Amino acid sequence: MDPSRKRKVRFVVALGVAVLLAGALVYTSFSASSEARTPSQLLTAAAPGEVYRLTGKVEPGYTRRGTTTYFRVRDRAGQGSVPVTYEGTLPDPFREGREVIVSVRRRGDAFVGERGSLITKCPSKFTEQKT
Amino acid sequence: MLIVGKACLILALGTCLYGIAASLYGARSSRREWVASGRRAVYALAGTAGLAFVILQAAFLRSDFSFALVASHSSTTTPAFYRATAVWSSQEGSLLLWLLLLSLWSSLILFLTRRRLREIAPYATAVLLGFGAFFVSLLVFLETPFAQALPAPAEGVGLNPLLRHPSMMIHPPMLYSGYTLFAVPFAFAVGALVTRRLDADWIRSTRPFTLAAWFFLGVGVILGARWSYSELGWGGYWAWDPVENASLMPWLTGTAFLHSVMIQERRGMLKVWNVSLVLATGVLAILGTFLVRSGILDSIHAFGASTLGVPFLVLIVAMIAGSIALVASRAAELRSEHRLDSLLSREAVFLLNNLVLVGLCFVIFWGTFFPLISEAVTGQEASVGPPWFDQYTVPLALALVLLSGIGPVIAWRRATAANLRRNLLKPAAAGVLVLVVLAALGLGSEPGALLMFGLAAFVLAALGQELWRGVRARRAMSGGGVPSALVALVRRNRRRYGGYLVHAGVAVLFVGVAASSSFQDEREVLLSPGESARVGAYDITYVRPTADLRAASNGRLERIDFGAVLDVRRDGEPATTMRTVKSYFPSAAPLAGPVSRFFDGEATSEVGLQAGWRRDVWTAIAPDTAALLPRVREGDRVFGEADLAPAARDALLGQALAGLVRSYASDPPPATFRLIVSPMVTWIWIGALIAFAGGLIALWPAPRGTPSRVSATYAARVGRDVRTPAQV
């Protein structure tokens, strides 16, 4: 095989590998991703066992029992709210009225938060913090 | 002084616009005085930006609350060091810092290259001033740092307690230096494309700034990771957060460029690839700056101001469109001069390394922007988490480490296969040996980590072998002992051995990352004093609570600290003590109760960290403040009803808080502890230090050589020139 043909073959092979890897990447990202949901959206349609990324405000009045926190997340601008059970320490900025993002899974009527997925957004220009 | 600050920014804008016009005119008409004038406009920009920055800085240090920015980000109780660094804790101040650093670095580089790259420099100047004009416009029209507070409050809001950490304050200047330094090769690449001069001279002059940018950005990234680990109550150093990713991406493409540019230097190949890498790095740097401020992606860092989103987007689109247009229209000049001589060459390994690095960058890009991509494609916003990132970055990182071991051992142009096999034998044996030993020790449960350890051993052995052979060769040539030969060897081949040291540092860093992520033991437990928990091989006992009132520098009460003293015990080793504290800062809200405001404001953790060579023990506490609530409410009620003079009130409040604190110490409710035992974390920081030392060695300028004498025979001249010290 003459050199330029060899080079073309190499190039095509490399390109093919790249395309395959990119394809795998794209495919797994769509299948492994968790959809963003507001509390009202979760109330209307939440398949059990699916992980969703819940965003909303923490309602006043949450309780802690041992290492578990029970709090409600409300729509940023609305009435829907869902109960969340979260195991583990809360991030330092966690407060009533603050916006949070947490990955949750439905279990019956409540939603269980995935460990380490709770992110609290600070209300203004300050940096935020994750558990 | 507010007026002066505003005026400085307006003058800066005018200077930028003038400089762009002067540089372009000077370039088109080949008049050096206009080019020089344009260059001086950059110096003038640095001056005015510096003056504006100094005015703002002085206002912060003086606690001049007529500056709205000072009132909202600082207070009289903030310590002087943090008052100084609070300047860039705000959106406006950080933009001003970005502008200042851009103008300073641009001035330096244009000054150093004022006698070189004379065709390209004017266009590069125009591009840099274009960036300057963009940021000044943001500061003048959208986010002014010199807004007036009317009326000026008596006390400021204060700095977010989360930001009170030395490395958190050095992290932004380092990061911004990295970003702004990457703007320079971008500008010179644009200039080179416009003038169609993408040749050896362009490479020679662009490489040092790219290396400096790589250095600063790398330091910024590591500092951010270090801060996250030792300051936040989370215990991790990397979360694949969008802003973390945004700072890593230009660093990856910059690293790729530093390698592939050597191929262009030698074989005149990959011109399109290289110029695209430089342009992409500049775009990614601006993208990183944009992500933090725009709030378009949910991140732990987002500053949340969305007014800047649109201007930045316009800039980024313009940069991308312009880059593509330029590269496409210069296709003729970008044709390769040669081809790869052999697949068995360092050039080929560099090519592979480039593919891995760009692949890594693509994976991270895709994952970071996935919420936007999925929304565009499916209409539903979705995001991917760390497991998805790890799935792809781990194999790519393994490939990268493997290549970084083969690269140093293979020759340029065309390696001798037999020699290569022989040279790889011992390092490969070292790698396999380490693999086998560690597997025998039971670490086989984590194959990814095990493979990384083996590869790191391979790399370090290969580099050690290289160093040894180089020293031996040097001694054979010019005698001397091992140390002096080593020094001479490195001095004469800074790029090579600096690069080797970087590879060694990166290998060590990955060992730390692999060990600490795969073999970590983590627990969250509720403990009362006297109780203990077992984490990994450690028994950690909650000995006693601590509770203190802390005063600020001016004597006023700053915060309440609730914490714990812990006893850390491991079989056969003496016991050690750890302390951890959670600090409660009062909220400034006017309606908060005098006692309960302390539990409505910000809280920060002071992590208990016992760093060691082999493992770190990490802990954070979350005291149960709910148990104190009855007493807190009682305190609020009592103070609400009491009618006292302010001085007496303050004194009584102090006593009440002291009492509250004592009650916590004497009858503490159980507290939640997060306990982590992580092996080899220290080696991450050590690896980074080694890599940066290598970067410095590679950056170090070569000494000036003595001029060579005239000789009629070219061959003889080549022989002589090659020997002179300047040819490093």
Next chain:
Amino acid sequence: MDLVVILVVLTAIVLLVCAPLRRRGAWALEEDAERAQLEAARDAKYREIRDAELDHRTGKLSDADWRAQDRALRAEAVDVLRRLDAAGFGQGSDPSPQ
């Protein structure tokens, strides 16, 4: 007071920026760029030669392979020097630093 400071800054900028405009003169940009490019190419070639030698001494290249590469590289270096001289840039020009 503020106004005075602003005027001072403005004057400083104008002076700084206009200073070169008083010295005029066109410029052999093309020639400079040619020369710089050839010098940079020469320095890069020298570096290649030294790297090849180091590769040989540290055992990455066999004697035969190295001799062949060295010959080729030196020929390429001679070529660059010829082009430098042909363009009139340079007998005995000193090797520029990095």
